[in-house]
Amino acid sequence: MKPIRTDFKGYEGQYVAIDLRTGKVVIANDDPHVVLREAKGRDHVVVHGRVPHADEPLYVGMG
């Protein structure tokens, strides 16, 4: 099975939602509640979370 790839470049610091069929970011905003609201009820669209900046530390596990 091919994994779903997403190009997160340009969305650092923002919350994003992707389209599962393409892997593309379809919603992005600094405010997570805007992304959650706009993704609601849309087939194939899933809120992914926040895209970190490149210099942010990588946390181990859930943290």
Add this chain to the structure above:
Amino acid sequence: MSEWAEPRPQQPWLYPYRQDAQSTRLGEPVFRPFVQVSLANGDRSTSQLTGLIDTGADAILASNLLTVELDIDLAESEGESQHAVGGRTLTARYKTISLRLHSADGAQEQYLEWQAKIGFVEDWHSDGLVLLGSVGFLDRFTVTASRFAQAVAIEGRDTFDQRFGVVEVG
């Protein structure tokens, strides 16, 4: 145990691994076992969310950002616990609400739903807004994750025993 939205899809449900926005391994993309879930509390529900399957976690944890969408007041939580994760200590405050697992293609109205105790956490740093651990998720299904196949299979929880026999302890 579970409530199906119709039409009931045939299992296994197969989810391709998805790229992680948070982690890089020496510049290489990292792929993780994510599935689509949503949370519901009464007549309130979230959009579909990225849920990370974590066999090392005992609980289901989620960002407290979601309590706004769900109209949950964590001052009325069912209890709290401390989790030491990634060198930090986090507090999870628990509420029992509905958890939905959506089918692999992300169809909004095709899901399994059950009640689960969710620990809501402030200062959330995980990729994805929900972490799916043992109690409330991995005890509901037989979950097979293969980095080689780059996919996750979700099947009925009795499938493990049917495939391997009942594992006797002691």
